[in-house]
Amino acid sequence: MSFNDLRLNLPQAFTPLSGEQEHRMSIHLVDTLCTDTLCVEGSIPRELLYTLNRCEVDSNTRLQLSAKTIELFISNKTPIKNSLTSDYYSQLVTEISNACKWLLNNNSSIPTDHIANLYHRAIYMIGEEIKQYYEQYAPAPNHLWGQIHRLFEHAQLHRFDHQIDEALNCSLINTYKRLVLLAIAGPYQFSQQESEDLNLWLNSYAGLIEFSHQIGQNLNPEHYYIDLARDASILGYQQVESKGLTEFSILAVNPLPVYEQLKKDLKSIRQGNMAQVKGLSDHDPISCFLLLKKALAIWSKSTSRKTERISCQKTAEVVFGLHNIHGKLRHKYNSSSTKQGTVTNDSLQGACIQLPLTEASKISVGDLINYELKENENTYRYLAIVRWVQRQSNQFILGIEFINGKAQPVSVKSGGQQIEAILISFASEDSLVTDSGVYRNGSIVKVKLPNQSFTLNAYSGPLISRHSGVDHFRIRRASAYQQTIPAAASG
Secondary structure, three states, X not given: OOHHHHOOOOOOOOEEOOHHHHHHHHHHHHHOOOHHHHOOOOOHHHHHHHHHOOEEOOHHHHHHHHHHHHHHHHHOHHHHHXXXXXXXXXXXXXXXXXXXXXXXXXXXXXXXXXXXXXXXXXXXXXXXXXXXXXXXXXXXXXXXXXXXXXXXXHHHHOOOOOOEEOOOOEEHHHHHHHHHHHHHOOHHHOOHHHHHHHHHHHHHHHHHOEEEEOOOOOOOXXXXXXXXXXXXXXXXXXXXXXXXXXXXXXXXXXXHHHHXXXXXXXXXXXXXXXXXXXXXXXXXXXXXXHHHHHHHHHHXXXXXXXXXXXXXXXXXXXXXXXXXHHHHHOOOOOHHHEEEEEEEEEOOOEEEEEEEHHHXXXXXXXXXXXXXXXXXXXXXXXXXEXXXXXXXXXXXXXXXXXXXXXXXXXEEEEOOEEEEEEEEEEOOEEEEEEEOOOOOOOOEEEEEOOOOOOOEEEEEEEEEEEEOOEEEEEEEEOHHHOOOOOOOOOO
């Protein structure tokens, strides 16, 4: 495989780099460049890097002018990302990715040991481009995955895959494996915070997954597959079968060792040993447990649809957020918080809804919504959780899961103040949805319904979910108050 076989997507270089441009770049991209300048929106370095990536220039000059920007970004990605808007950060990521690829594309005078790092950093930066699509719930272009696969295969041929890049503090193969596991995890089913926390965990354990070249036509349904010859993401067992791919280009991915480690970490969290959970030892134990449990369910494909989906075309009203929903249930809310969506399929468990980008620009996995559907003379209302999001052209597509039960607007006492909450009653079970920070397992919760003078005392039980600043947990009514508030009818 030659460098031409990498087929790296690069911007066209139309004009030679002038002496004046080179001098200006030497000042801003080398002499005075620091992390702080990369943290500024509209900074000169990004604009100059954009220009450099579109100029004809020899490999030595390109290396001198772009190497420091690449190094600083990789070493300080988090503070840089936190300082910039998502759009500007995405543009910076793309230009640094282009800079890495240009250096690989014209590497005649670059030392071999530095070329190994360039392979690694190109894979890392293209991976950052893919993550930006994931964070926006947009489909990542397949050509990005194709470039990563070819870079990895080429690095293996040159035995660069196990070399450590000090700035990245890991080997090339581990960076590649992290991206593979993230894709397998179903990134459209995680909030941005969940994805960031999952990446911290993957930094420690992604190396456990095993790669092997597929031999023969017997595929393992517990494995995933990579077609190194195609522009495509990670393939499931059925996708490989349906496409009839040849065995020569297929890399089999065995994630089972990662699942076993994940189960050990879940056990450690249950036993109160967060220090043993690498990457997440300083995080909230409950949030970590829910995240790793969710990742295990997705990776091991243990979740399945229990009821049949039915295609449809219906108009629904959707309200996002605990406090907007609370106002809706009390008939005291701002009508501008109501969004119009189209239901494309539904079932007893949930529904799929299309919303214009303008109606749901800040939607996230885990958001609480009120879903209202009118059919003939009937109105159906559901409380639901957003389980996955995908962005397609000018719309968001949401997968929501209904929360069974009758929702009632209530208030609970927290920190000496009454705060809004939602009581959900289903058969003989009750649960509460509150802002994060209220939940304490086993503690007494005082629940007050609107326009009522009495208070229900209850004990908080297991946490059901924690997303987007909202906790949903079971409660057990204190026996002395069992009949004070009649159990609501299920619906």
